[in-house]
Amino acid sequence: MERNPVGKLLLFGATGDLAKRMLLPSLYGLHADGLLPAGLTITGSARSDLNDDAFRDVTRKALDEFLPADRKDAGAIDSFLQRLQFQPADLSDPNSFQPLADKIGDVSSGLAIYLSTAPSLFEPAVRGLESVGLAGDTVRIGLEKPLGYDLESSREINDTVASAFPEDRIFRIDHYLGKETVQNILALRFGNSMFEPIWNATGIDNVQITIAETVGLEDRAGYYEGAGALRDMVANHVLQLVALIAMEPPALYDGTAIRDEKAKVFRSLRHMKPEEVQGYTVTGQYEEGAVSGKVVRGYDSELGYDSDVETFVAIKAFVDNWRWQGVPFYLRTGKRMAKRRSEIAIQFKPVPHSMFSGRGGLLQPNKLIIRLQPEEYIQLLVMTKEPGLDREGIKLREVPLNLSLDAQFAGSRRRIAYERLLLDLIEGDQTLFVRRDEVEAQWRWIDAIRAGWAAAQTKPKHYAAGTWGPAGAIALTERDGVSWHDD
Template identity: 85%
Template sequence: MQRNPVAKMLLFGATGDLAKRMLLPSLYGLHADGLLPAALTITGSARGELDDAGFRKEAREALDEFLPADRKDDAAIGSFLDRLFFQPADLSDESTFQALADKIGDVSGGLAIFLSTAPSLFEPAVKGLEKVGLAGDTVRIGLEKPLGYDLASSREINDTVAAVFPEERIFRIDHYLGKETVQNILALRFGNSFFEPVWNARGIDNVQITIAETVGLEDRAGYYEGAGALRDMVANHMLQLLALIAMEPPARYDMTEVRDEKAKVFRSLRQMTPADVPHCTVTGQYLGGAVKGEIVKGYDEELGKDSDTETFVAIKAHVDNWRWQGVPFYLRTGKRMAVRRSEIAIQFKAVPHSMFAGRGGLLQPNTLVIRLQPEEYIELLVMAKEPGLDREGVRLREVPLKLSLDAEFAGTRRRIAYERLLLDLIEGDQTLFVRRDEVEAQWTWIDAIRAGWEANGTKPKHYPAGTWGPNAAVALTERDGVTWMDD
């Protein structure tokens, strides 16, 4: 991949929560490690009347609050703040863009724009940027979700952006793809010869993908009420994980080959009819309960009104192609769950014949667990014989072969996802960003599920906060003889 770093960066929403928690600490981390172009300037923009000094003050406060103690270095922070500038702008007011262009100046050396804003502001933003010369051939744009709420709105946004920026200069961000463990899925699958022969319907019984959160609405009530768990988590993060597990081996690790194979998976997802949806999906909404020993309110109480928005969804999905025919992919995500956990569990098929059955030995199918958070590890559960003379039969037990990425790479700093994604945006590498055809194939599948809920009058089933969701989610797998991995 030929890298083409830009000389300038523009952050819209530079005083918002994402910028303070993630973007500024990530850019500082890259700066402190000498990974940013030496002359790169970073101009923040938002509504308000901040100047350069005021923005630098806010940035320093954000770094003080959100940087780990071992990353704080006064000299590095000082030189990072010297890169920062600020220009107020209102994306809905076209007259404010010229001052922004004047502040940024010449963009012939390249400009990377990070746009994190409400979808309703995408059109005035890109049109305003184009009008003042901030959308030319040397400019690329990073788009933070949500990129629509369904296929129609997603296409509208994509058309709006595509009228100004060609696809090769659009970087759609899914921060899960920046996680080190997520990228390790590719290394695990395609860097080890022993997995590929069984990584298919002949060797795998089922795949489970879980993203469980213990938090409730927090400060996202306005967005979440209009989105729900399906749009918020499944339409992007979970389907991207599914694609990495299910994709065919790319010929090369580059932005075209990897995204081509992911797009094929999305196009192969079995579309659900309204008749399928009640049997293949479960929706839920949390009631009051206890999470980690703390009493919490239910969703409606937090929201302040009655709502039918789902805070939990479980789905039985299928990838209809040669490799995966007949293998169920169980997806599950929810808020106010029992624990915070993101993981993929791949259960292999049982051995075709057990030679130990006559001696009392009981076999369990092997399972590969890829834990994404809060810990990062890869664990293979294998059968082993318990020590002993076996006079009363052979005793077998499941034991873990565990690779802890935290321990194995203890001397290497674990970077947050946005560090990699921001660096890739600055350098022009689209491999870990989402292409338009991927997004639209995802929404096509999601919209069919929502249409099925509407056709069937589906309402979310309640579950107490601090549990693993509605009982119906257990039934979704158990009628197939499968149990969710909740341990």
């Protein structure tokens, strides 16, 4: 991959929570390790009326609060702060953009823009940038979700951005794709000869993907009420994981080849008819319960009024192609669940005949667990014989073969996802960013589900905070003789 680093970075929303927790610490980490271009300047922008020194103070406090102790280096922090400057801007005010362009100056060395804003501000932001020359051939733009709430709104946003930036200069961000373990899915599948021959409907019985959160609304009430679990998590993170598990082998490790194969998966997702949606999806909303021993309020109580927005969704999905025909993909995500966990569980089919059954030995199908958080590991569950003389029969036990990435690479610093994504944005590598045809194929599938919910006037079932969701989610798998991997 030919890299084309820019000389300037413009960070919108530079005083917000995401910037303080993730973006500024990530940029500092890249700076401290000598990975940023030597002359790169970082211009922060927000509605806050700050000057350069005040923004540097905000950044210093953010680094002090959110950097691990072993990453704090006074000299590195001081030199990082010298890269920073600030220009106030209101994206809804066309008059804000010329002072911003003046502050940034000449962009012939290349400019990367990181835009994290409400969907309603995408059009005025793009028009304003274009009007002052901040959308030319040397400028690329990174877009944080949400990129719309359905196919129609997504197309409107994409059309707006495309009117000023061609696709090869648009970087749509899904931070899950920056996680080390997510990228390890590609290494596991395509770097090891033993998996690919059975990575299909012949060898795999089902795939389960879980993204469970223990947190509730926090400060996202306004956004979440308009989104819900399906739009918030399934429409990006969960479906991106589906694509990495289900995709065909790319010819090359580059942005075009990998994203071509992911897009094929999204186009192969079986669209549900309205009358099928009730049988293939379960929705829930948390009520009062206990999380980690602490009593927490229900969603409606946190919100202050009754709502029919789902905080949990489970889906039985299918990928209709040669490789995956008939293999169910069980997907679930929710808030206020029993544990914080993101993982993929791949259950292989049982052996065709058990030679041990006549001696009392019971076999379990092999299972591959890819844990993304909070720990990061890959675990293969295999059958072994318990030690003994076997006079009372053969006893078999399922044991794990573990690859703990935390332990195996203990000497390597584990980078947060935004470090990789920001560096790729700065250097122009689109491999881990989402292409327009991917986004729109995802929304077509999501919209079909929502149409089914609307037709049936579906309301979420309540589940106690601190559990694994409503009972219907268990029934979704159990009626197929499958249990969720909750260990």
